[in-house]
Amino acid sequence: MNVRMSLKAQFSSTSAAQEARRIADAFTSRRRTSAWEIASLAGEEENLARVCRVAPDRILHVVGDTMLAEQLRELYRSGTVEGWSLQPTVASRTLLEDVRQRLAVGGAGRNLWCEKLLRLGFVHAEEVTACPDEALLDLVGLGQRALADLRAALPYAPPNPAAEGLHRTPIVTGNAAFDGADTRGWLIGHFAPLHSGRHADEVEIKWAHHPAGAARDAWSPPADVRTLTVLVAGGPFRVDVAEDVVELRQLGDYVLFGPGLPHRWEALDAATMLTVRWPAVPG
Structure with missing residues (x-):
């Protein structure tokens, strides 16, 4: 990952499947104080990902461009972690850095929210448009004013899997x-x-x-x-x-x-x- 996660992972699993299950279990706790989990593997300090829940459903959104992030997406997408699915994103990949530069050229100012998201591990604009507002507001340093500016440029718009022809687990399970x-x-x-x-x-x-x-x-x-x-x-x-x-x-x-x-x-x-x-x- 070209940017570092600003939070240290508190747990280390030995496989992507084990970490995917740990994260899903963590989001079932009623004592949660954060919308996010930092995913990591033992001995791989740069192989991190950021995961949030699309509450109140058992849907997880994975942020990052590391191998672990891609493995987690596939595990949740395929239904390997029973009862959980992946938040869909559109197939295109627009670098968030390119968005920042275009906004600056257009006279929109520094867009500090964009710089903040880049520091927190967001890489693509599509990760932002598929991320719920509640999770974005839980990020350190991102308030309502910054969120309003962010959504003016990148509105919350997760795709409809049926309309977009995206792969989606054909069943929904839960409790x-x-x-x-x-x-x-x-x-x-x-x-x-x-x-x-x-x-x-x-x-x-x-x-x-x-x-x-x-x-x-x-x-x-x-x-x-x-x-x-x-x-x-x-x-x-x-x-x-x-x-x-x-x-x-x-x-x-x-x-x-x-x-x-x-x-x-x-x-x-x-x-x-x-x-x-x-x-x-x-x-």
Whole structure:
């Protein structure tokens, strides 16, 4: 790599596959304080890469032009690290240094954000356009003003794999409890990123495990949607829909209601539920 990573790697694996797995495991920790991991191999001080997660999905973005960076991309792209995939980038490779020089010639000033990214190991403009804003803001010395200038030149635009004809793992795997943790159990819907494989504008799906006694005491506001709730494990599970009371006792029992009906629920015993709601309503 022509530029040095400004952070030292804290861990050293003996193979690219081992390091790919370590990084994926690191991003499952709820105690994370950084959006980035520095990848390295034992005894190879210059063979580094920078990796961030495209949250909340199990998608990783790899930055750098070292052999290790290319190996990590292939491991995540191929699905070798189960449950994780690679953030797609367009096939072209435009040197970030060339972008900096063109902006300077065009009178855009020094573009300190560009110099900063070069020092941090970014090499190509396509690495920047595929990098989420949250990860860029986590880089030392890059604030909101610099991010605005950066996005004016290189907007966030990860390609659509189907539209671009790019290779993409044909399936999406993950864990419903983990992937739905930030959205109250909702796993599929309009709130999921477009490139995640879980984005849908027509339907929303929720997986949730409720301990015994868990309840929603307040009535949900009426909505212009239909809702299907299925008992998939445990139970019984009670659902109050307007003036009706339904108890789901056997696996596969379900209640279908709406639109325009308020509801509330209670787990009479520990229960795992699958809920489908359509059409999707943002908000």
